[in-house]
Amino acid sequence: MKTRNISYLRKHLLKFYKKHQRDLPWRRVSDPYAIWVSEIMLQQTQVDTVIPRYQKFMQEFPDIAHLAAAGVHRVCEAWAGLGYYRRARLLHAGAEYVLQEHGGVLPRDLKKLERIPGIGRYTSGAIASIAFGMQTPLVDGNVERVLGRFFALKHEVKSKAGQEALWTWAEELVQGPEPGDMNQALMEFGALLCRPRAPLCAECPLAKKCAAWAVGDVDAYPKLKARVERKTLKLALALVRDTHGAFLLEQRPLDGLWAGLWEPPAALGAKAKKDIEERLGIALGRVKYRFKHILTHREVIVSVYIPPQTRGAKTTQVLKMTEDPLKEPLSGPARKALERFLA
DNA sequence: TACCCGTGGCT
DNA sequence: TAGCCAAGGGT
Numbered sequence: 478m479k480t481r482n483i484s485y486l487r488k489h490l491l492k493f494y495k496k497h498q499r500d501l502p503w504r505r506v507s508d509p510y511a512i513w514v515s516e517i518m519l520q521q522t523q524v525d526t527v528i529p530r531y532q533k534f535m536q537e538f539p540d541i542a543h544l545a546a547a548g549v550h551r552v553c554e555a556w557a558g559l560g561y562y563r564r565a566r567l568l569h570a571g572a573e574y575v576l577q578e579h580g581g582v583l584p585r586d587l588k589k590l591e592r593i594p595g596i597g598r599y600t601s602g603a604i605a606s607i608a609f610g611m612q613t614p615l616v617d618g619n620v621e622r623v624l625g626r627f628f629a630l631k632h633e634v635k636s637k638a639g640q641e642a643l644w645t646w647a648e649e650l651v652q653g654p655e656p657g658d659m660n661q662a663l664m665e666f667g668a669l670l671c672r673p674r675a676p677l678c679a680e681c682p683l684a685k686k687c688a689a690w691a692v693g694d695v696d697a698y699p700k701l702k703a704r705v706e707r708k709t710l711k712l713a714l715a716l717v718r719d720t721h722g723a724f725l726l727e728q729r730p731l732d733g734l735w736a737g738l739w740e741p742p743a744a745l746g747a748k749a750k751k752d753i754e755e756r757l758g759i760a761l762g763r764v765k766y767r768f769k770h771i772l773t774h775r776e777v778i779v780s781v782y783i784p785p786q787t788r789g790a791k792t793t794q795v796l797k798m799t800e801d802p803l804k805e806p807l808s809g810p811a812r813k814a815l816e817r818f819l820a
Numbered sequence: 821t822a823c824c825c826g827t828g829g830c831t
Numbered sequence: 832t833a834g835c836c837a838a839g840g841g842t
Contacts, residue, residue: 519838526828526837560826567840597840617838637821664838673836674831736825812827823842830836 482686483649486627487659489682490650494662497669499524502532504661509583509608510541516603517568517595522559524668530559541581545572553737553806562737562806567595585609607657614647615660616640619667625699626671629688634699726807740811 498504501524503515514534518527534555538544544552549569556565571594575581583604584590590601602615621634624646632639651659670677676695684690689698726739 516838521825521837521839522827523829523837558827560828561839563825563841564839595840599839603838615838618836619838635822661838668838738826821842825839825841828837831832831834 480649482628483646485686486683487650487653490662490666491655491658493670493682494658494665498661498665499669502528502535507608509604511535512604512608513571513583513596513600514538514568516600517564518559520564520600521561526559530556541572541575541583544569545576545581557806564595566737570594571596583608585611587611587613603660606651606660610657612651612653612656614644614651616643616647617664619664619671620647621699622673623663623667623671626676626689626695627683627687629692630699632700633702635702639699737806738811739807 501515503511506512515527515531518531518534537555538547538552547569549566552569553562553565556562559565574593575583579589583593585605587601587605590596590604591598596604599615599617602613605611605613606615621643624630624643625634625639628642628646630639630642632642634640634643647660647663650663653659670681671683678684678687678690678695681687681690687695689695728737728739
């Protein structure tokens with residue numbers, strides 16, 4: 478019965494894909510490196526956000542050798558707008574690794590792919606199937622949703638039992654012709670039709686055998702765990718410009734929150750004012766609070782504006798200064814504050 | 821294992 | 832509009 482459903486799924490998903498697949502830049506090429514770059518960018522990031530950055534990135538770093546030779550800071554700059562900058566650093570490290578260990582050629586081997594920095598179980602399966610035509614499964618958020626609904630997965634989707642079931646189904650599905658298209662069909666179907674909210678069940682070619690549809694509660698699948706509550710964080714940013722209009726920026730530590738990103742001198746909590754005073758040598762009694770806003774993770778940001786008469790003071794403490802701070806990979810609050818300030 | 825990372829889009 | 836979600840990996 479399950480085998481029947483697997484071949485039913487494979488047939489209809491491939492048919493859907495051939496008819497409805499989007500024309501995406503990384504689908505026009507067969508270069509494994511290009512597939513690799515696209516897969517890293519697409520991790521937890523929507524297609525429309527990736528497309529323009531992918532095209533610029535491939536122009537600047539057309540192959541593994543160029544990427545490995547580039548400075549990691551430059552790679553992070555090219556990553557601006559994508560978030561999760563660790564992906565950029567790992568991709569760069571991955572290029573160096575492939576150059577050293579594999580002569581600059583991506584290996585056609587699942588285990589060897591997974592040893593490359595930034596490549597895990599999903600990405601190795603994606604590269605192997607899409608770039609090399611291997612019958613390697615993959616499970617991403619789309620696959621979890623499509624298969625979780627179709628089979629009415631009884632376990633919580635992220636649980637060990639749930640993941641085992643999903644990877645087993647994905648493994649069975651990919652044992653057929655066109656494994657790369659099969660995997661992409663699963664994901665494309667999840668993105669376009671079997672969407673997280675308001676799935677298009679009325680026009681779904683799988684509805685006849687969809688277990689969640691049969692139960693009449695598609696929204697109940699896949700079963701999710703309650704999200705952890707986010708903590709509120711207060712911080713202050715001091716915007717300082719010198720007489721040439723350059724901004725005072727510094728780089729955060731390479732681990733922890735906003736790792737490696739640039740931002741105006743900042744400090745957390747009650748020590749913020751004193752800390753900024755010490756670092757800038759400016760009496761904050763003269764500072765005016767110009768704006769504040771709420772961010773997605775419930776951090777409350779209070780940005781501090783330094784009045785003109787103090788600009789340019791103590792520039793000897795400048796760690797990094799740039800004429801165009803928005804070109805730097807800035808931390809989220811710093812970007813929003815600066816965009817607002819410059820508007 | 822649970823939790824962390826960031827930005828943009830959507831409702 | 833504030834929360835949810837997105838082609839995950841690392842620790």
